[in-house]
Every structure is written in C-alpha cells, then in structure tokens.
Amino acid sequence: MGALATAKVMKSLPEIALSVVSASRRYGSVIALDGIDLDVRKGEMLTLLGPSGSGKTTLLKVIAGFEVPDEGEILIDTKNVTLTPPSKREIGMVFQNYALFPHLTVSQNVAFPLQMRKISKFDIAARVSQILSMVDLAGYGERLPRQLSGGQQQRVALARAIVFGPNLLLLDEPFGALDRKLREQMQLEVRRLQQKLGLTAVFVTHDQEEALILSDRIAVMDAGKISQLDTPQAIYHRPANRFVADFIGESNLFRATVIAGGYAELENGINVKLSSEIPSTGTVIGLVIRPERLRQAEQGSIESKINGLITEIVFLGETIKYRIRDELGFEVLVRWPFLSNEKTLQLGEQVSISWNHEDMHLVKWL
Amino acid sequence: MDITATTVPRVRRIHRGLFLRNLLYVWCAVVFLFLMAPLIVVFPISLSSSEYLQFPPPGWSLRWFEAYITDSTWIDATWRSIKIGIWTTLLSMFMGTALSFSQVRGRYKGKSIINQISLLPLVVPMIVYSISVYGLFGYFKLIGMWQVIVLGHTVHAIPFVVIIVSAALRTFDITQEQAAMSLGASRATALWQITLPQIRPSLVSAAFLAFISSFDELVVAMFLGGSNMTLPKKMFDNIVNEIDPTIAAVSVIQILLVSLILIIVSKLGAGATPSQ
Amino acid sequence: MTEIDKIKLGSWWRRNRDNATSMFAATPAMLFLSLLYLLPMVLLLSQSFEGSSLQHYRKALTDGLYVQVLLDTLMIAAYVCIACFVIGYPVAYFLSIAPGVWSTIGMIFVLLPFWTSILVRTYGWMVILGRNGIINRTLLHTGIIDTPLALMNNITGVVIGMVHVLLPYMIFPLYAVMRRMDKGLAMAAEGLGASGWQVFTKIYFPLTLPGVLAGVTLVYVLAIGFFITPALLGGGKVPMIAVLIEQQVHTFLNWGFASALSLVLLTATLAVYAVLRRVLRGNMQWT
Numbered sequence: 001m002g003a004l005a006t007a008k009v010m011k012s013l014p015e016i017a018l019s020v021v022s023a024s025r026r027y028g029s030v031i032a033l034d035g036i037d038l039d040v041r042k043g044e045m046l047t048l049l050g051p052s053g054s055g056k057t058t059l060l061k062v063i064a065g066f067e068v069p070d071e072g073e074i075l076i077d078t079k080n081v082t083l084t085p086p087s088k089r090e091i092g093m094v095f096q097n098y099a100l101f102p103h104l105t106v107s108q109n110v111a112f113p114l115q116m117r118k119i120s121k122f123d124i125a126a127r128v129s130q131i132l133s134m135v136d137l138a139g140y141g142e143r144l145p146r147q148l149s150g151g152q153q154q155r156v157a158l159a160r161a162i163v164f165g166p167n168l169l170l171l172d173e174p175f176g177a178l179d180r181k182l183r184e185q186m187q188l189e190v191r192r193l194q195q196k197l198g199l200t201a202v203f204v205t206h207d208q209e210e211a212l213i214l215s216d217r218i219a220v221m222d223a224g225k226i227s228q229l230d231t232p233q234a235i236y237h238r239p240a241n242r243f244v245a246d247f248i249g250e251s252n253l254f255r256a257t258v259i260a261g262g263y264a265e266l267e268n269g270i271n272v273k274l275s276s277e278i279p280s281t282g283t284v285i286g287l288v289i290r291p292e293r294l295r296q297a298e299q300g301s302i303e304s305k306i307n308g309l310i311t312e313i314v315f316l317g318e319t320i321k322y323r324i325r326d327e328l329g330f331e332v333l334v335r336w337p338f339l340s341n342e343k344t345l346q347l348g349e350q351v352s353i354s355w356n357h358e359d360m361h362l363v364k365w366l
Numbered sequence: 367m368d369i370t371a372t373t374v375p376r377v378r379r380i381h382r383g384l385f386l387r388n389l390l391y392v393w394c395a396v397v398f399l400f401l402m403a404p405l406i407v408v409f410p411i412s413l414s415s416s417e418y419l420q421f422p423p424p425g426w427s428l429r430w431f432e433a434y435i436t437d438s439t440w441i442d443a444t445w446r447s448i449k450i451g452i453w454t455t456l457l458s459m460f461m462g463t464a465l466s467f468s469q470v471r472g473r474y475k476g477k478s479i480i481n482q483i484s485l486l487p488l489v490v491p492m493i494v495y496s497i498s499v500y501g502l503f504g505y506f507k508l509i510g511m512w513q514v515i516v517l518g519h520t521v522h523a524i525p526f527v528v529i530i531v532s533a534a535l536r537t538f539d540i541t542q543e544q545a546a547m548s549l550g551a552s553r554a555t556a557l558w559q560i561t562l563p564q565i566r567p568s569l570v571s572a573a574f575l576a577f578i579s580s581f582d583e584l585v586v587a588m589f590l591g592g593s594n595m596t597l598p599k600k601m602f603d604n605i606v607n608e609i610d611p612t613i614a615a616v617s618v619i620q621i622l623l624v625s626l627i628l629i630i631v632s633k634l635g636a637g638a639t640p641s642q
Numbered sequence: 643m644t645e646i647d648k649i650k651l652g653s654w655w656r657r658n659r660d661n662a663t664s665m666f667a668a669t670p671a672m673l674f675l676s677l678l679y680l681l682p683m684v685l686l687l688s689q690s691f692e693g694s695s696l697q698h699y700r701k702a703l704t705d706g707l708y709v710q711v712l713l714d715t716l717m718i719a720a721y722v723c724i725a726c727f728v729i730g731y732p733v734a735y736f737l738s739i740a741p742g743v744w745s746t747i748g749m750i751f752v753l754l755p756f757w758t759s760i761l762v763r764t765y766g767w768m769v770i771l772g773r774n775g776i777i778n779r780t781l782l783h784t785g786i787i788d789t790p791l792a793l794m795n796n797i798t799g800v801v802i803g804m805v806h807v808l809l810p811y812m813i814f815p816l817y818a819v820m821r822r823m824d825k826g827l828a829m830a831a832e833g834l835g836a837s838g839w840q841v842f843t844k845i846y847f848p849l850t851l852p853g854v855l856a857g858v859t860l861v862y863v864l865a866i867g868f869f870i871t872p873a874l875l876g877g878g879k880v881p882m883i884a885v886l887i888e889q890q891v892h893t894f895l896n897w898g899f900a901s902a903l904s905l906v907l908l909t910a911t912l913a914v915y916a917v918l919r920r921v922l923r924g925n926m927q928w929t
Contacts, residue, residue, distance in 0.1 A: 066544055068657045083652040087547045099545035103563050116550030160549065170548075382838070394736045397729055398751040401809065404766020405758060407776065411769055419774060461671035472664025480668055483675055489915055490683075491867025493884040494904040497891060498682035501689055501901075521679050524671060553660075582759040585869055589891075601761045605768070605874055614769075617762040624757045 016078075017042040017200035018063065018168055023072030025058055032058040033069065034224035040168075040202060045194055047203045047211040050221035051247070056204045057172065059221070063202060064170055065089050077167050087116070092161030093170045097177070098153050100145040106132070106156050107141035113164040131163045134193065151182045158190065162199065169194065169201040175210065187213055208248050212236065220244050237290070238361050245288045245363055250321075252294075252332050254287040255365060268330040270305045273357040288361040291321065291335035297354035306332050306353045310345050320344060324351060405621055412614035419611065430615035440600065440616070447581050447597035450512055454519040454580035455573050461520075462527025462572065469528070470535040488525045495521070496589040503590060510592030518586040523576035530575065534568030535561075574631050578624070690901035698902030708886070712906065715883045718797060718872075719865035722804045726812040726861050727854070729805070734816035734853075738823070756810040764874045767803045768794065771875070795877030803871040808864060812857040819853030859918040863911055883907050 018040040025033040032055050040046045048056035061067040063074060065086035073082045081089050092113075101109050107128050114124045132138050135155040145153055154174060161169060171190070175183045191214050194201050205211055211218050212232045220227045220235060220243075228240040239245035245253055256264040262278050263271045264285060272287070279285060297303055308326035320338050322345060325331045332353055338344070345351060412430055414423030434440050469481055487495070499518050500509070508514045538561060546556035562569070584598040591599055597616075604613045690698055702708050737748050755763060770776045771793035778790040793799050827849070831841045869884035876885065883903065890900035 064548060066547075068653050070653070083656050085547070085552075085656070086544070087550050087552055089548075091548060093545065093548040095541045095545055097539070097541060099539065099541040101542060101546070101560055112546065112551075113549035116555070160545075164550070386838075390732055390736055393732050394748065397733050397809075398748065401751055401755045401806065403770060404763045404806065405755060407766045407769050408762065419769060419772065457674075461674055464667040465671040468664040468666075468668035472661050472668070474661050474665050480672060483680070484671060487675075487679060489863065489911065491884060491907055491911055493867060493869050493887050494686070494908045495679070495682070497887065497900055497904045498686035499678070500891070501685055501897070502682040517678050521675060524675065528671075578757060582761070584761065588888075598759065598761055601759075601765075602870070602874075605761065605765055613765055617759075617765055620759055620762050621754075624759075625754065628753070628757060 015041050017044075017076070018202065019073075019075040019078075020059070020063065021073045021075065023059070023062055023069040023074065025055075025062060025067060025069050031224045033062065036072070036224075036226060038219060038226065038229070040200055041216075042200050043195075043198045044216040045191065045201045045203060045214055047205060047215040047218045048221055049205060049208060049211040049218050049247075051206055053223070054221040055224040056206075056221045058224075060170055060172055060202065060204045063168070064091055064093055089168075090164075090166050091168045091170055092164070092166035094154075094157045094161050094172065094174045096173045098145075098157040098174075100153055100156055100160075102145050104144075105141060106137065106143050106145070106148070109145070109156055110160045110163050112160065117164060127163055131159045135159045135189075150178055151186060154178065154186055155189075158193070162193075162197065167200065169199045171201065171203045173205050175205075175207075183210075190214070212248075220247060222247075239288055239363060241363050242286055242365070245286070245361075250291055250333060250335070252289050252291065253363075254289075256285055256287050258283045258285060266305070266330070268306065268326060268328050272305065272360065274362065275358055275360070277362065279362075284365045286363040286365045288363055289355055289359055291333045292319075293359040294332065294334045294353050294355050296336075297352040299350070299352050303354045305355065306330060308332070308351065308353075310347055310349050310351060313345070313347060322351075324353060408614045408617040408621070411611050412618040414611055414614075417610050419608075430610070430612045431619075433610070433612045434615045434619070437612070439595075440597075440612070443595045443597045443600040446512055446594065450515050450519060450587075450596060451577045451581040453513075453516040454523050455576045457516065457520045458523035458527050458576045459569070459573055462524045462576075463531050463569070465524070466528050466531035466535055470532050484528050485525050487522045492522075492583075492585040496586045499586070500589040509590060510594050512591075512594065515587055515590050515596065516580075518590055519580040519583055522583070522586075523579050526575045526579060527572045530568050530572040531565065534565040538565060570631055574627065578627075686901050686904060689898060690905050698899045699906075701899060702902045702906050708903070711881045711883055711886050712910070714881065715866055716910070718801065718804075718880070718882060719862050719868075721797075721801050722808060722865045723858055723862045725801065725805045726809050727858060730809050730812035730857070731816060731854075733809075734813045734820055737813070737817050738820035752810050752813055755806070760807055760870050761874075763806060764803055764871050767799070767806065767875060771799050771802065794875055795879050797876075797880055799875040800872050800880045800882075803875040804865060804868060807868075807871060808861045811860045811864060815856035815860065816850065816853040819850050819856075823849060855918060855921065859915065862918070863915055866911055866914065867907060 016039050018038075020036050020038040023033050023036045024031070034055075036055075036059060038046075038059075048059055050056045058067060062069050065074075065081070065084060069082065073080055075081065076089060076091070086093075101112070104112070110128045110131060111124050114127060119127075128141065129138070132141060135158055137152060137155055137159065140148070140152065140156075145156065148156065157174070174190075175186055178186060187210060193199075203211075203214060215232055217229060217231055218235050219229045222243050228235055228244045230238075230240075235244060235248055239248060239251075242253065245251055254266050256266050256272070258264050258274070258279055258281050259271065260281055262274050264274055264287065265271050266287075297305075299307070306324065306326055308324040308330070310322050311325045311331075312321075312323035314321040315338070318338060319335050321333060321335050323331060323333055334353060410423055411419065413426050413428065414420060415425035415427035415429065416423055465480075465484055469477065469484075495518070499514075503509055503514050542560050542564075543553075543556045546560045547553060551559065582598060583596075584602055587596040587599050588602070595603070601613055601616060733748075733752075737745050737752075740748060768775070772778070773790045773792075773794070775794070777793060778787075781787045782790065793802070823846070827845055828841050831845045832838075836844065867884055868882060869888060872880050872882040873885050873888070876882070884907070887900050887903050887907070890896045890903065
C-alpha cells in the first residue's frame with residue numbers, strides 16, 4: 001500500500017493536471033492497456049498517437065471514465081477519480097462524430113452542460129453567447145446541427161465541451177471527417193483556443209502529422225504501452241525505437257553492425273562514425289536518418305556513403321522525394337526542396353549521397 | 367462492328383422492358399384493388415336501408431350507425447375493448463421498453479434466452495395460448511374479468527414492442543448518451559433528455575401496434591371474456607348469427623378510426639426527429 | 643477490508659453496474675412472461691396427459707378424422723403460402739423501386755388493410771363472396787353464369803380470405819430485403835453480358851432469398867394456426883385445426899382432447915419454424 005500512497009503524493013504536484021498510474025485494461029485475452037504511467041501538465045496539449053489497436057482510444061476512455069481500468073488509478077487535479085462516473089469528472093469531451101444532440105439547437109446543445117450544473121438561465125444565456133463568439137459561431141444559436149457544415153458542427157462540439165470550464169479537455173480524433181484544408185484550419189483554431197484558455201488537453205489521433213503540428217508533447221503508443229513520451233522535435237529526430245521511427249514521418253532505417261573504433265558497418269559495406277552511446281562491438285543496431293537530412297555529395301568523394309541510381313521520383317509540390325538504389329540493392333530515400341526543373345534529377349541518373357554522422361540516430365534493432 | 371447489329375436487339379429489349387414494366391403496374395393495381403376490396407365494400411352496406419345483405423342496397427339510410435350508437439351492448443363492448451387496449455399498451459410499453467434496453471445495452475449471460483422467450487408469443491398460435499390461459503384462469507374462477515384479458519393481450523403485445531424499440535435503440539448513436547454523460551448528466555437524465563426524445567417515433571409506433579393488437583384481438587377475448595364481451599367478440603357473434611348489417615356500420619367506424627390514428631401517428635412520429 | 647479490496651470491489655461494481663441494471667430492467671417482463679405465458683403452457687401440457695394417459699394423443703394422431711384435419715390444415719396453409727408468394731413478390735419489388743410518392747401510396751394500400759381488424763375484412767369478404775354477394779350478383783345480372791358460384795363456405799373462400807390477411811406478412815420482409823439491394827449489381831451483371839432473365843435468376847432472386855424465406859416462414863406458421871377466417875368463411879365445412887380445437891372446448895367441452903390437439907398444433911408449428919429456419923441458414927452462406 002505504501003507504493004500507491006507515495007505515488008499519490010508525487011502526483012499531487014500542482015503542475016500535474018492529470019495522472020495515470022499503472023493503468024491496465026484487458027478484454028478477454030487482449031491487453032488494451034499495459035501498465036500505463038502518464039503525467040499531463042497543466043495547460044499542455046498532449047497527444048496520444050498510435051495505429052489502431054495501440055490502446056490510445058482505450059486510454060482516453062479510461063481517462064474520461066467510460067471504461068474502468070482493471071488495475072491502476074486516474075487522478076485529475078490530484079483527486080482520485082478512478083471510480084468516479086464521467087458525469088462527475090469535470091471533463092469536456094469532443095467525440096469523433098461530434099455527438100451533437102440533433103433534436104436540440106446549437107444554443108441548447110452548448111447550454112446542456114450548464115443546465116446539468118443548475119446554472120441560472122440568465123447566466124447560461126450569457127455564457128453560451130460568449131463561447132459561440134469565441135468559436136466564430138455568433139448568431140448560429142438557433143440553428144439545428146443538421147443545418148451546419150462539418151466544420152461548424154465541430155466548433156459547436158468544441159464550444160459545448162469547454163463552456164462549463166472543465167479541468168480537462170479530451171478530443172477523440174475529432175478532425176477525421178473533415179477535408180484537408182478544413183482540417184488544417186481547425187487544428188490551428190483548436191490549438192489557439194486551447195492555449196488562450198490555458199486548457200489542459202489530451203488529444204487522440206493516428207495521424208502523425210497532426211500530432212507533430214498540435215502537441216506540446218506526444219505519447220506514441222504501441223500495443224497498450226507508451227513507446228516514447230517526448231516533444232515533437234525529440235520524437236521526430238531521436239525516435240526511441242524502430243516502431244516510433246517507422247511510425248513518425250518517413251525515415252531511412254539502416255541495419256548496421258558495430259565495429260571497433262566507434263564505427264558501425266552498413267549493409268553495403270560502408271562504415272559510418274557513431275556519436276554518443278556506442279554499444280559493444282558486434283551489436284546489431286538500427287540507424288535512423290530523416291530523408292531531408294541527406295545531401296548530395298561529389299561523385300567518388302570520400303564522404304559519400306551511397307552511390308546509386310535514381311529509381312523513383314515523387315513530386316510533392318514544395319519538395320521532391322527520390323529513391324536511390326546502389327548495385328547491392330541498398331536503398332535510401334531522400335527528400336529535397338524543389339528548386340527548378342533544371343536542377344531536378346532524372347530517373348536512372350547516377351547520384352552520390354552523404355550525411356553528417358550527428359544526424360544519425362541509433363535505435364535498438366530488435 | 368455493324369451498328370444495326372447491336373441496336374436492333376437493344377430496341378427489342380427496350381420494348382420487352384416496357385412491356386414487363388407495364389405488366390408489373392397492372393399486376394400491382396389488381397393486387398391493391400384486391401387488398402382494398404373488402405374495406406371498400408362495407409361502406410355501401412353500412413349505409414343500406416335493407417336489413418339483409420343486399421347488393422346493391424335498395425336505399426340509403428344511417429340506421430345501422432344509429433343502431434350501433436344507441437345499443438348499449440355495442441357501446442359497452444367498445445368501451446371495454448378501449449379500456450383493455452389502453453391498459454395493454456401501458457403494461458406492454460413499460461415492460462417491453464425496459465426489456466429492449468436490457469437486450470440492446472446489456473451484456474450478461476442468458477441474454478439470448480431471454481430474447482427467445484420474449485419473442486415466443488409471436489410463434490405460438492393464438493388458439494393454443496388461449497386454451498392454456500383459459501385453463502389457468504378458469505381454475506382461479508377469473509373468467510369474464512376484463513383484467514385477465516389485459517394480461518393475455520399484454521403477453522402478445524410485448525414481442526411487438528420489443529422488436530420495434532430494440533430496432534430503434536440499435537440504430538441510435540450511443541455516443542450522444544456518452545457525450546451527455548461527459549457533460550455532467552447522469553445516465554437517467556441522459557436517457558430521458560437525449561435518448562427517449564429521439565426514439566419517440568418508434569415508441570409511438572410500438573404503442574400503436576400494442577393498442578391495435580389488443581383492440582382487434584378475438585381469440586383470447588373469446589375464451590377469457592365469458593359473457594362480458596369485447597368488441598371483436600360481439601362482432602364475431604354478430605357475423606356468425608347474421609343478425610343485421612350493424613356489423614357493417616361498426617366496420618366502417620373501425621376503418622375510419624384506424625385511418626385517423628395512422629395519420630396522427632405518422633404526424634407525431636415525423637415531428638420528433640429532424641431527419642438527417 | 644483492505645483498501646485494495648475496496649478499490650477492487652468499487653472497480654468491479656463500476657464496471658458491472660450497467661450490466662446489473664440491464665438485467666434488472668429485464669425482470670418485470672420476464673416475470674410477467676413466465677407467469678402468464680410459460681406457466682400456462684406447462685399446465686396445458688400436463689392437462690393433455692389427463693390421468694397420465696396418452697389417450698388424447700392417440701386419438702389425435704391415429705384417428706383418421708383428426709389426422710385428416712391436420713393434413714388439410716398443412717395443405718391449405720401451403721396453398722395460402724404459395725399464393726401469397728406469387729402475388730406478393732412483384733408487389734414488393736414494385737414498392738422497392740417506385741419513386742417516393744408512388745411507393746408511399748402503394749404502402750398505404752398494403753398498410754391500411756393490414757391495420758384493419760380481421761373481422762372487418764373477413765366480413766367484407768363474406769359480402770363479396772357470398773351466394774348473394776357482389777361477385778355472384780354481378781355475374782348473374784350480366785348473364786355470365788346461371789347459378790351462383792360457390793365462393794364461400796369452402797376452401798376457395800377460406801384461401802382467398804387468408805391470402806388477403808397474410809399478404810402483407812409476405813410483402814414486408816421481401817420489401818425490406820429488396821429495398822436494401824444494391825441496384826448496381828443488376829447493372830454490373832448486364833454489363834457482363836447477362837440477359838434479363840439471367841440477371842433475375844442468378845443475381846436478383848438469390849439475393850432476395852433471406853426475405854423470401856422470412857416471408858414464407860411467417861406466412862406458413864401463421865396460416866397453420868388461423869382461426870377467424872376459416873371459422874367465418876368456411877362455414878363449418880373447412881375444418882382447420884384451430885377451428886376444431888375451439889369446437890372441442892366450447893361445444894364438446896372435451897378439455898383434455900382439446901389440449902392434446904393444441905399441443906399437436908404447437909409441435910407442428912415449432913417443427914415447421916425450425917425446419918424453415920434451418921433451410922434459411924443453410925442457404926445463406928454468403929451473408
């Protein structure tokens with residue numbers, strides 16, 4: 001019992017808005033959450049990122065109270081809410097399909113949580129109109145949800161979730177149904193609102209680009225565990241393992257064996273210098289390097305690591321991706337800004353690639 | 367390829383298509399006429415001045431409507447049927463809706479057995495059931511009391527309610543209830559303010575179905591009613607004994623009543639949720 | 643209780659509270675149905691073995707008269723079922739493809755009789771089919787026939803009446819399935835070279851099978867147990883088993899025998915239901 005009490009004391013630091021302590025949840029033989037520990041700081045936007053089945057939605061449901069963990073605790077603002085029903089946790093939740101009440105107007109939808117808290121009609125009206133202005137929906141109060149566009153419905157859902165000043169804002173893949181431009185717009189709006197109001201938010205998504213844009217910190221989840229919890233930059237440039245490296249952005253992942261002298265040998269025979277934390281000789285490691293970190297080198301120069309032919313070109317507007325393959329079948333992906341048609345390489349062209357060894361990141365291969 | 371080689375068979379196919387389509391229309395028209403025929407026929411008979419079943423009627427008169435309204439046995443039977451119908455509706459809606467929620471939302475052992483039992487009254491023939499309760503209530507000397515007819519009718523109304531309400535619940539978006547709860551509503555409040563208003567059309571249909579199934583029911587009423595007759599029983603006796611065309615007047619009133627209720631129900635149902 | 647136990651209990655309760663409430667919600671209905679449905683049926687079963695003997699069953703199942711009634715019932719139900727299918731299939735198809743207004747109007751033609759009391763409908767048929775009824779009077783008047791047709795108090799009348807009542811029960815399941823049919827499939831088949839007939843037999847009809855079997859099951863099972871229509875339109879000359887049972891109770895006061903007959907009817911009903919459901923499941927491996 002002592003360990004739990006200690007944990008509780010530690011979690012009662014005022015900067016921590018939400019604490020998940022060793023939460024586990026099983027469905028029959030499927031382990032959805034495997035001893036999750038997570039602290040969310042006040043005012044931060046933390047994203048739970050992962051593929052389907054990673055447990056991110058389950059974790060959100062556990063935080064919200066729609067699921068009760070088999071083991072572990074949930075503390076919101078230092079209060080143990082593990083057994084508290086969702087209606088009493090003072091959380092605001094935005095659902096994937098918005099879950100607006102179709103038989104109530106926009107105003108009535110937004111007023112609903114205030115009615116549940118027995119706030120006076122006068123105050124309700126004031127707060128509703130204030131929040132609708134904040135989400136740019138002033139004047140839309142009398143409309144019904146079905147009369148609104150997807151983006152507008154989303155904003156109503158958001159307004160409804162924050163109008164009563166919750167401790168925590170939970171968002172369950174809310175932008176999935178929007179088209180790309182609208183999605184980008186809404187992402188920024190939600191972020192702006194969250195920062196302006198100083199709301200603590202937990203956001204669930206499988207879209208890693210979205211996570212990188214929105215978050216203060218990202219928790220990458222895989223099979224019920226958190227693989228890495230860090231800032232977007234750290235996750236992008238220094239992924240903790242192969243899974244994260246693969247999941248976030250595109251990257252090159254090279255298998256290499258550690259050799260003497262602080263070097264590792266790639267599969268094509270080239271040796272690369274390793275920076276900090278060199279494992280023992282003979283260890284098989286993974287080297288991660290992002291496609292935009294590679295550069296074109298002089299043909300035949302010492303620093304070139306790969307000499308190959310261009311096998312694939314993908315034009316992406318601002319950037320171009322090239323896939324390069326050498327005679328041994330060793331492949332690398334590069335991504336460079338598009339400068340002009342003349343400077344663009346052609347299929348089958350010979351090119352040499354090199355990179356700085358500091359831009360390489362080491363992960364376990366297994 | 368020669369164009370005519372493909373257009374000629376195509377034209378023939380179009381003609382055949384048209385022919386079949388017209389055939390379908392005619393078929394349906396005939397069937398619709400067949401379906402409406404007995405309903406239409408009772409109207410002129412009810413207005414006939416003759417005591418016998420004569421067609422075409424020799425003259426027109428409202429005497430059979432008068433006969434119905436002034437005859438206390440007819441009116442008593444009607445009120446009894448209405449009373450029984452209302453009680454049946456109340457009981458079956460209450461138990462059936464609760465059961466529907468239990469079936470759609472709950473996860474517990476024995477759920478499917480309970481489902482089978484609740485639908486059993488649909489499969490078993492009315493006559494078999496009537497005999498069985500006749501024995502039971504006869505033993506307790508309860509034959510002739512309208513309350514036992516309510517019980518018998520409720521048993522058969524419950525499956526209808528369960529089928530309709532469960533279907534509505536299953537298509538209802540449960541995240542709305544979850545949203546309501548996350549916003550501070552208790553489960554009961556969420557059900558009352560969010561869920562029930564939205565399944566109202568189905569609740570209304572189920573209530574209507576429950577009422578009609580009781581109001582029109584003959585066999586159970588025949589066995590359990592004794593000398594206190596429900597409307598269908600009186601109608602049945604009247605037909606068998608070929609007394610007079612009052613039965614036609616009653617039929618017309620019933621048809622008009624049903625049409626009226628159908629209209630009301632569809633308006634009530636349509637107004638509930640804005641269709642998306 | 644230690645704190646861990648308290649937490650475990652609280653956690654179990656929170657997780658199972660919803661399911662416990664669900665079970666509780668089912669109780670009123672279950673109690674009601676057990677007392678007022680299952681119990682009487684069990685009593686009926688015991689009644690039929692009056693004096694713990696099988697005499698009633700022996701009579702019901704071996705006496706030629708009663709066996710004939712049972713077979714007649716099954717046969718008449720089959721006529722009705724086939725008629726409903728042949729008549730109803732095109733109508734359901736029409737309702738599923740007709741544009742909004744027409745489909746609503748069509749539905750009204752099906753729903754209004756459906757909601758009207760069986761007694762009213764059967765009476766209407768008596769007016770139409772009787773010796774002095776509309777059909778006979780018209781045909782006699784126009785000289786098409788010399789003597790009135792016997793359209794009532796025989797199997798013909800009963801079948802017509804039953805088809806009228808049971809047709810909606812065939813149409814609705816068919817309509818439900820047809821409505822959900824992917825219209826693109828017929829087009830795809832035609833594009834691949836199928837003739838109209840082939841599209842129907844190989845694509846459309848097989849996909850409506852769930853509805854067909856639902857409708858056929860429903861109509862047949864209901865038809866076997868029919869009382870009102872055979873009683874009124876049969877005039878005592880068309881003994882279907884339900885009519886017979888009523889007779890045994892109210893006229894002959896032969897309680898035990900009536901119970902046995904009821905159980906024979908029930909068994910037949912359940913058997914038909916089970917067999918048709920098995921066929922239904924067997925045929926639909928692609929769903």
